[in-house]
Amino acid sequence: MSTYHLDHLQYLETEAIHIMREVASEFERPALLFSGGKDSICLLRLAEKAFRPSDIPMPFLNVDTGHHFPELNTFRDARARELGGRLIVRKVEDAIASGIAIPNPGEVSRNRLQIPTLLAAIEEFRFDCAIGGARRDEEKARAKERFFSFRDSFGQWDPKNQRPEIWNLYNGRVNAGEHMRVFPLSNWTEMDVWEYIKRENLAVPTIYFSHRRECVRRQGQWLPVTSILPPKPSEEVRELVVRVRTIGDIISTGMIESPANTVDDILVEIAAARVTERGSRADDKASEAAMEDRKKQGYF
Amino acid sequence: MPHSSPIPVDLLRFNTCGSVDDGKSTLIGRLLYDSKSLMEDQIEALERSADLTGGGQINLANLTDGLRAEREQGITIDVAYRYFATPRRKFIIADTPGHVQYTRNMVTGASTANHSILMVDARLGVIEQSRRHTCIASLLRIPHLVVAVNKMDLVGWSETRFHEIRNQFEDFLPRLDIKDVKFIPLSALNGDNVVDASPHTPWYSGPTLLGHLEGVHIGSDWNLDGFRFPVQWVNRPNRPQDPEWHDFRGVSGQISGGIVRVGQPVMVLPSGLKTTVQKIWTMDGPLTEAFCPASVTLQLEHDIDVSRGDTIVGLTTMPGVSSDLRARVAWMNTRPLQAGRKYFLKHTTQTVQAVVTSLENRLKIADFETEENPKELGVNDLGEIRVRTSRPLVFDSYSVNRLTGSFILIEPGTNQTVGAGMLFPPTEPIKPEYTDFAI
Numbered sequence: 001m002s003t004y005h006l007d008h009l010q011y012l013e014t015e016a017i018h019i020m021r022e023v024a025s026e027f028e029r030p031a032l033l034f035s036g037g038k039d040s041i042c043l044l045r046l047a048e049k050a051f052r053p054s055d056i057p058m059p060f061l062n063v064d065t066g067h068h069f070p071e072l073n074t075f076r077d078a079r080a081r082e083l084g085g086r087l088i089v090r091k092v093e094d095a096i097a098s099g100i101a102i103p104n105p106g107e108v109s110r111n112r113l114q115i116p117t118l119l120a121a122i123e124e125f126r127f128d129c130a131i132g133g134a135r136r137d138e139e140k141a142r143a144k145e146r147f148f149s150f151r152d153s154f155g156q157w158d159p160k161n162q163r164p165e166i167w168n169l170y171n172g173r174v175n176a177g178e179h180m181r182v183f184p185l186s187n188w189t190e191m192d193v194w195e196y197i198k199r200e201n202l203a204v205p206t207i208y209f210s211h212r213r214e215c216v217r218r219q220g221q222w223l224p225v226t227s228i229l230p231p232k233p234s235e236e237v238r239e240l241v242v243r244v245r246t247i248g249d250i251i252s253t254g255m256i257e258s259p260a261n262t263v264d265d266i267l268v269e270i271a272a273a274r275v276t277e278r279g280s281r282a283d284d285k286a287s288e289a290a291m292e293d294r295k296k297q298g299y300f
Numbered sequence: 301m302p303h304s305s306p307i308p309v310d311l312l313r314f315n316t317c318g319s320v321d322d323g324k325s326t327l328i329g330r331l332l333y334d335s336k337s338l339m340e341d342q343i344e345a346l347e348r349s350a351d352l353t354g355g356g357q358i359n360l361a362n363l364t365d366g367l368r369a370e371r372e373q374g375i376t377i378d379v380a381y382r383y384f385a386t387p388r389r390k391f392i393i394a395d396t397p398g399h400v401q402y403t404r405n406m407v408t409g410a411s412t413a414n415h416s417i418l419m420v421d422a423r424l425g426v427i428e429q430s431r432r433h434t435c436i437a438s439l440l441r442i443p444h445l446v447v448a449v450n451k452m453d454l455v456g457w458s459e460t461r462f463h464e465i466r467n468q469f470e471d472f473l474p475r476l477d478i479k480d481v482k483f484i485p486l487s488a489l490n491g492d493n494v495v496d497a498s499p500h501t502p503w504y505s506g507p508t509l510l511g512h513l514e515g516v517h518i519g520s521d522w523n524l525d526g527f528r529f530p531v532q533w534v535n536r537p538n539r540p541q542d543p544e545w546h547d548f549r550g551v552s553g554q555i556s557g558g559i560v561r562v563g564q565p566v567m568v569l570p571s572g573l574k575t576t577v578q579k580i581w582t583m584d585g586p587l588t589e590a591f592c593p594a595s596v597t598l599q600l601e602h603d604i605d606v607s608r609g610d611t612i613v614g615l616t617t618m619p620g621v622s623s624d625l626r627a628r629v630a631w632m633n634t635r636p637l638q639a640g641r642k643y644f645l646k647h648t649t650q651t652v653q654a655v656v657t658s659l660e661n662r663l664k665i666a667d668f669e670t671e672e673n674p675k676e677l678g679v680n681d682l683g684e685i686r687v688r689t690s691r692p693l694v695f696d697s698y699s700v701n702r703l704t705g706s707f708i709l710i711e712p713g714t715n716q717t718v719g720a721g722m723l724f725p726p727t728e729p730i731k732p733e734y735t736d737f738a739i
Contacts, residue, residue: 004524004559004591008311008390017595018554021532025608025649050552050595052583053545054537136381143380159378163717164404164632166411168554169646169708173715187392189383279341 009196013046016184018168019147020050023129023182024057026172030129030182031122033300034060034087036076037247038193038204039133039185044083045200046184059086061130063118065110066093067228067249075205090121108228110249115298119155122179129172129180132300137189138278141292147186153177155298181300190277191270198263210243210261221254245270246277254279312518315394315409317437318419319429323450327419327488327509328382328395334495335510337384379409388514404632404680406436407720411706414518415444417509422455422485426468432665432680434469438476439628439682439722441699444516445481448509453487457500475668480516484509522592523701526617527558527566530648530694530704531610535597550581550597551606556648556703557696558614559591560598567613568606569694569730570621576601593703609650611694611704619704620726623692626660629677629685633711633718636676637685643718645689647707653690654709660684687721697725 006014023030032047034040047056060080064073080087092110095101095117103113122130136143146162148170163171174180185193197204215222216235222242223229229251231237242255260266291299316324332338382393394409410416416437420430437445447469455461462485473481484493485501486509492498495510507515535550560566564577579599580587590596598612606612613619631637637656645654661670662683670683677683698705709719 006594011311011593014554014593014595018532018593021552021554021595022649025533049583051533051535053548053581054535137383140380143382144378162378163715164408164708164720166408166708166717166720167702167706168412169706171646171708171710171715171717173644173651173710175715187381187383189385191385274339275341276339279339 016046017050019184027129030058031061031127032131036072043133061088063114064091067110071205071207092117119298131182134183135185135188139291149181151179157295207244311390313392313413314415315413316417317396317433322419322421323488330488330494379405407630410440416442417446419448422451425465438478447483449485452485459503523557527614528556529612532649550599552597554595555592557701561589569611570692573604618729619696621692621730623689625687626724627721630720631677631681634679636678638676644710647693654687657686698722
């Protein structure tokens with residue numbers, strides 16, 4: 001009997017495929033959040049595995065903050081085309097122009113403004129479910145999230161009143177105007193994601209690999225110099241050999257100095273890493289509960 | 301689908317339970333800290349919050365207690381999942397809260413675990429919560445249990461006290477159904493016997509907690525006996541122009557018991573139609589056999605009516621098919637369960653209407669005796685009920701198969717998950733020869 005055994009990646013895969021198919025069966029209008037980042041790349045592969053040879057029975061949705069790494073959007077568009085999927089992009093700047101998202105005076109970051117943009121898109125298309133690539137190992141508030149995470153008609157998460165989630169019996173019932181966020185990668189770690197990318201031979205955006213880039217040092221991080229993040233007069237611009245470990249907006253994503261050029265290099269680097277993946281995300285450092293506070297409002 | 305890596309990495313899922321302040325979150329923090337699974341930024345964050353709220357001492361519980369309300373009250377509210385790996389195993393931890401009102405989360409965390417750690421405060425010994433949690437672990441059929449006798453430093457590392465607590469457990473354990481119980485004396489706060497052996501317990505010769513978790517033998521969680529395939533999704537590519545796919549019709553799902561092989565005769569239940577497995581389709585290529593819990597797409601020889609909610613089974617080790625069911629239930633809602641109440645019942649891949657026809661008994665945690673014919677089951681109560689469903693379920697006893705033997709009850713209107721049910725064995729499994737009307 002010992003050969004009838006799934007290894008840990010096969011186990012995580014079958015768990016995620018099962019969840020994908022539950023979503024396709026139980027919801028009328030699901031969407032899959034696809035940014036082009038490594039986690040959502042895995043999500044798309046899992047969707048292929050769940051539904052082929054049929055088409056993936058849901059559109060892909062991305063909230064474009066206008067501060068994305070250009071390589072990421074190029075990759076996103078190409079991958080969606082390749083899979084024959086319908087990609088819906090909703091832009092934060094359009095949401096600002098139409099008054100759906102209102103920046104605070106002087107607010108440069110688009111991080112918070114993604115929330116009303118996403119909720120407006122969910123309302124516009126009457127999505128009753130959005131599949132996302134969040135993982136529980138990323139952050140403490142996410143560690144408390146269910147696979148099927150209920151959102152009320154304001155899009156809010158109520159962490160103190162989550163539905164019990166027992167065995168593999170997911171309760172996907174929602175009333176009109178409410179929706180569900182579903183996280184098939186809940187049990188995956190950063191290492192699992194890269195091992196899966198390797199096993200499945202998945203393409204990822206080039207910024208995950210080592211390249212030369214002009215950076216400035218701010219709050220202990222190397223941030224990429226761009227037109228929206230010009231160096232201050234006092235700052236020294238350094239050209240470094242860097243890559244990204246996690247992708248947020250281009251103004252808040254810390255680059256890590258790394259020679260890792262291949263997926264194998266990245267696996268070695270992560271195994272030896274002494275900081276977490278989200279250690280390079282300024283948006284999470286705002287406070288101890290930065291993620292929880294954003295999730296309660298309707299963040300990814 | 302045999303494993304593809306030469307040494308399959310084993311995955312152990314365990315949950316921690318115990319009462320408030322028994323130190324569960326501290327223990328997990330200690331496991332992560334001492335096994336070097338914590339990263340520098342996590343340690344920095346701990347140190348930051350130590351200065352703010354802990355009077356300078358690092359509070360390992362802050363690693364898992366991620367919600368504002370949890371840190372403010374110093375308690376764990378919701379199940380937190382943690383991940384760590386040693387060279388020998390990968391671990392998924394469900395940290396389940398101890399408050400009596402959060403027992404539903406204990407059920408949530410335990411339902412997917414194959415190992416449980418029950419924390420006991422060495423000063424207090426066995427209390428009602430210890431009994432309740434042991435009982436839930438037993439009902440959910442978690443095969444292995446470790447009783448972590450924590451805060452041993454506060455009882456002067458007394459061997460006598462350790463044995464007293466062990467005896468308290470051994471008084472009631474025979475009445476429960478747990479195969480393997482280990483007792484470990486430790487201090488989560490100071491790290492004794494968590495990862496590193498303690499100098500304070502020369503009288504204890506067993507493994508440390510991590511040593512035990514790395515070494516404990518976990519047999520297959522999955523039932524490989526009777527083939528069960530609850531249909532999740534009918535796979536019909538809508539491509540009339542494409543000769544390769546225009547005739548493709550498959551049924552997709554996760555195998556929830558047994559093994560399926562190409563050419564194997566199967567039956568669709570509850571209809572009773574028989575057919576043969578023609579192909580086992582996956583995106584990675586066809587398989588000759590597949591086993592629980594793989595997700596696959598089956599192509600059947602006959603074009604028969606089969607859709608979501610049906611279960612395809614092998615012709616040996618048949619399941620029960622019935623709409624009158626007996627089950628143990630863990631009630632998780634403040635609105636009590638009473639006979640006559642109607643719910644949605646989700647079992648495998650179908651959701652049906654259900655009425656609770658009677659309450660048979662309620663389990664009294666204090667002495668594990670039962671109260672017969674109770675008027676209601678309140679929140680956190682465990683008991684036996686009878687249910688009638690609008691469509692028959694294709695099921696096994698929970699003790700034989702967790703996936704086909706379990707259900708949840710959903711309250712109409714609020715859509716809350718209010719009960720977790722574990723089915724008793726069918727009174728009579730369906731016999732394949734009774735339903736000999738294959739096409």
